[in-house]
Amino acid sequence: MPAKTKFELKPGPATREAFGRALVDLGRENNDIVVCDADLAKSTMTTYFAKEFPDRFFSYGIAESNMVAQAAGMAYAGKIPFVASFSAFAINKGFEQLRVCVAYPSTNVKVVGTHSGISIGEDGPSQMSVEETGLACSLPGFVVLSPADEASTKALVRAAAAHSGPVFIRTGRPKTPLIYNGDQKFEIGKSVELLEGSDVSLIANGLLVAEALRAADALEAEGVSARVIDMHTIKPLDREAIRRAAAETGALVSAEEHLVDGGMGVRIAQVVAELQPCPMEFVGIRDTYAESGTPEELMNKYGLVARDIAAAARRVLARKRR
Amino acid sequence: MPKSVAELQALAKVIRREIIEMIGTAGSGHPGGSLSAVEIVVQLYFDFMRIDPQNPKWPDRDRFILSKGHACPVLYAAMAEAGLAPKDQLNTLRKLGSVYQGHPDVRFLPSLEASTGSLGEGLSMALGMGLADRLDGRPNRTYVMMGDGEIQEGQIWEAAMSGTFHKVDNVVAIVDYNGIQLDGFVKDIMEVKPLADKWRAFGWNTLEIDGHDFTAIRKALEQAQATKGQPSCIVAHTVKGKGVSFMENNPKFHGMAPTPAEMELALKELQ
Numbered sequence: 001m002p003a004k005t006k007f008e009l010k011p012g013p014a015t016r017e018a019f020g021r022a023l024v025d026l027g028r029e030n031n032d033i034v035v036c037d038a039d040l041a042k043s044t045m046t047t048y049f050a051k052e053f054p055d056r057f058f059s060y061g062i063a064e065s066n067m068v069a070q071a072a073g074m075a076y077a078g079k080i081p082f083v084a085s086f087s088a089f090a091i092n093k094g095f096e097q098l099r100v101c102v103a104y105p106s107t108n109v110k111v112v113g114t115h116s117g118i119s120i121g122e123d124g125p126s127q128m129s130v131e132e133t134g135l136a137c138s139l140p141g142f143v144v145l146s147p148a149d150e151a152s153t154k155a156l157v158r159a160a161a162a163h164s165g166p167v168f169i170r171t172g173r174p175k176t177p178l179i180y181n182g183d184q185k186f187e188i189g190k191s192v193e194l195l196e197g198s199d200v201s202l203i204a205n206g207l208l209v210a211e212a213l214r215a216a217d218a219l220e221a222e223g224v225s226a227r228v229i230d231m232h233t234i235k236p237l238d239r240e241a242i243r244r245a246a247a248e249t250g251a252l253v254s255a256e257e258h259l260v261d262g263g264m265g266v267r268i269a270q271v272v273a274e275l276q277p278c279p280m281e282f283v284g285i286r287d288t289y290a291e292s293g294t295p296e297e298l299m300n301k302y303g304l305v306a307r308d309i310a311a312a313a314r315r316v317l318a319r320k321r322r
Numbered sequence: 323m324p325k326s327v328a329e330l331q332a333l334a335k336v337i338r339r340e341i342i343e344m345i346g347t348a349g350s351g352h353p354g355g356s357l358s359a360v361e362i363v364v365q366l367y368f369d370f371m372r373i374d375p376q377n378p379k380w381p382d383r384d385r386f387i388l389s390k391g392h393a394c395p396v397l398y399a400a401m402a403e404a405g406l407a408p409k410d411q412l413n414t415l416r417k418l419g420s421v422y423q424g425h426p427d428v429r430f431l432p433s434l435e436a437s438t439g440s441l442g443e444g445l446s447m448a449l450g451m452g453l454a455d456r457l458d459g460r461p462n463r464t465y466v467m468m469g470d471g472e473i474q475e476g477q478i479w480e481a482a483m484s485g486t487f488h489k490v491d492n493v494v495a496i497v498d499y500n501g502i503q504l505d506g507f508v509k510d511i512m513e514v515k516p517l518a519d520k521w522r523a524f525g526w527n528t529l530e531i532d533g534h535d536f537t538a539i540r541k542a543l544e545q546a547q548a549t550k551g552q553p554s555c556i557v558a559h560t561v562k563g564k565g566v567s568f569m570e571n572n573p574k575f576h577g578m579a580p581t582p583a584e585m586e587l588a589l590k591e592l593q
Contacts, residue, residue: 034457058453058488066446066480073450076436079457081450096440097477101447105428105437 007194007213012178015171015206016114018153020045023082025154026161027053033161034074036060036067036083043173044084044114068094068109072101075108080161086120087113087129087170091136102166103139110160111136112169116146117257118290118298119207120173125289129170134262136168137235143188144235146170146256146264148209149179152232155186163188170206172257174295177210179230191238197227200313200320201245204255205231205264207304208283212255214306219313226313234264239271246276251320253281253312257304260284279319281312325369327536333403334364338565339592340399340412346585348416351424354575355469356396358500358533358560365539366465367400375405378433382460385435385451389444390469390498391425392577397434398422406433435464442475444468445495449485449553452493463547467496471503474512479524485553486525494546495526495555498533500562502573521555533558566591 027033027049034056041047041059050057060067064085071081083090090113091098102109116129136144143163147153153171160167184192194209195216204212209230216226227249229241246252252272254265265282272280285302299305325333337360345351363386367373371384388397395415401407407421414420421431425439436447448466455462468478485493497517505511514520521528527549531538539558546554562576563569566588569580580588 034454055457060480060484061487063480063484065477066484069443069446069477070450070453070481070484073436073447073452074454075450076447077451077454077458079454097443097446100437100440101443 007179009177009179009210009213012150012176014173014175015147015149015153016045016173018150019112019114019157019169019171020048022154022157023049024052026158027056030080030161032078032080034058034079034081036071036081038062038064038067038085038089040085043086044112046084064089064093065097068097068111069101071109072097072107080108080110082110082112084112084114086127087116087132088127091129091132091168095135098139103141106141106165108164108166110167110169112171114171115173116170117172117207118285118302119257119295121295121298122292124292128290130259130285130289131262133170133234133258133264137262137267139166141165142235143167143233144170145188145233146205147232148206148230149176151178151180151182151184152186152230156232159186159188172207176207179209179213186232189233189236189238191232191241192230193227193241194230195226195228197225198249199225200251200253200317201227201229201249202253202255202309202313203229203231203242203245203268205234207257208255208309211304211306212309215309215313218306218310224313224317231264231268234267237267237271239275242268242271243275246272246278250278251280251316252278253283253309253316255283255309258284260286279316281316283309283312330364330369330536333368334360335592336403337364337396337399339589341395342566342580342585342588342592344395344399344412344415344422345579346582347413348579350416350579351395352392352577353569353580354502354562354572355390355393355498355500357564357566357569358562359393359396359467359498360564361534361536362467362496362498362539362558363396363400365536365543367404369540370543371465373404373406378406382462384462385464387436387438387444387448387464387466388426389438389466390441390472391438394422394426397426401433407431441469441472442477445478445481448493448495449481449488449490452490453488455492456490462492464493465496466493467498469503470497470499470501470508470514470517471511473497473514482521482524482526489551490553491550493553494543495553497555497557498560499557500560502562502571502576504576506573518557521557525552527552527554528557529554530557530559533560534564
């Protein structure tokens with residue numbers, strides 16, 4: 001019998017809001033935490049930190065390249081800088097500086113992207129970030145995190161601060177359902193199995209974790225036992241959990257609010273190919289830019305909801321039976 | 323320990339010889355912009371900066387970042403002479419596994435302050451260090467040297483704005499204004515004039531000097547140190563390839579190593 005879902009998915013705050021709150025807690029504990037922002041503090045929620053620790057908050061104006069490189073300078077001098085902007089700007093506009101000032105010398109810089117994916121809604125593709133996970137993962141030594149809800153964001157922001165070396169954390173704009181209570185432990189590189197299942201594994205990150213849980217419910221009604229894994233760490237991947245999922249369920253679906261190209265799914269496929277080949281389907285954005293609309297409309301139109309994950313599961317199950 | 327001009331001149335000659343030998347032995351590298359920066363780097367490492375070769379990571383040390391990382395032979399030679407890097411390995415420049423990588427790399431030489439090489443980034447890093455030092459109440463000062471071609475990068479001007487905005491008065495920017503970049507003369511590639519006026523317009527305490535005159539360099543560094551509430555920029559007029567007659571003002575030697583014959587000739591001139 002498939003496991004009954006224990007998830008009620010009550011409404012929760014946006015992961016960017018959880019990030020902003022977590023940063024204040026960290027600031028109280030550690031004087032070396034400093035924050036850099038590029039005229040988006042009210043949106044990235046670093047404004048909470050700025051208010052409580054004005055001396056450790058640095059405004060850079062709309063100049064991300066300089067901001068990232070100055071954060072690297074602060075890290076060279078012993079600080080733990082958190083650099084925040086929309087994901088599209090933090091990674092893309094600061095990419096060269098992330099490469100040469102952060103990744104290459106491995107300076108202790110934490111980059112937090114908010115407004116990731118297409119769920120930002122009406123502002124449209126210039127503000128939407130759909131490539132940045134691929135870019136961040138391409139940087140040697142970078143840890144890349146994509147938390148799914150409030151509790152996991154708070155825990156992973158804390159883990160990022162404790163980690164020595166560059167980290168990118170991908171957060172979102174919309175309110176996000178609560179998945180975890182405060183008891184769940186989070187470790188960089190260690191995924192969380194939210195639902196047991198034996199027929200197919202749904203591996204998701206960020207907003208798509210809640211959708212995967214809903215998809216598992218729908219599949220359960222059809223008699224399909226779906227395992228749901230929160231792959232909050234996109235780099236380094238939890239290779240053992242992927243191998244086990246491939247070996248035990250024999251079919252995988254990845255789900256993410258990002259281009260399929262360069263995203264978590266293709267990284268998982270590499271692990272599957274190396275350790276335990278099995279059929280796999282990919283839920284994500286297909287080689288295109290989105291448009292303006294409400295977050296719900298966009299997630300529906302671009303195929304990023306539970307319905308799409310369930311459909312991918314049915315496809316992969318059909319291939320598995322062949 | 324302050325040094326006399328005569329002592330600094332003697333050191334400059336040693337460093338120039340080492341630059342020629344390093345690049346000549348490597349068979350590739352950037353002699354022109356290394357030679358133009360010699361007096362400034364010598365003044366900083368042997369006269370002005372607070373450093374402790376016994377303790378390269380002394381938390382209160384002054385820092386130097388070579389943002390124009392391709393000129394690293396001058397930095398490596400100065401660090402080696404100052405006891406911050408191994409002198410007997412200078413001629414392994416650009417060889418596999420050498421601490422003297424093609425551009426400064428902290429992974430191989432931890433006594434460096436920053437990895438550089440992609441132009442336009444050192445000023446930002448220096449300002450970040452300055453802000454961190456100020457938060458910690460440390461007395462350190464950070465010096466960063468840029469090329470005149472390098473300041474064509476937009477990031478330099480983002481950084482210039484922020485240095486003034488955040489009043490980072492423990493950072494001194496130095497522009498090695500030698501007038502030549504890879505493809506030719508700066509005026510023909512992308513003119514940067516009026517250079518000092520640009521820095522003044524961005525709010526920097528700006529000083530213009532002859533970058534080969536030790537007395538002028540020291541005076542400018544002292545004046546920068548005495549300036550509070552704003553960062554300082556020293557626009558140092560220099561000669562690319564300075565000290566080797568056939569390299570001076572010759573764009574060819576921006577990124578071309580001397581042949582063995584040219585190396586011999588250059589070393590003879592630097593006796």
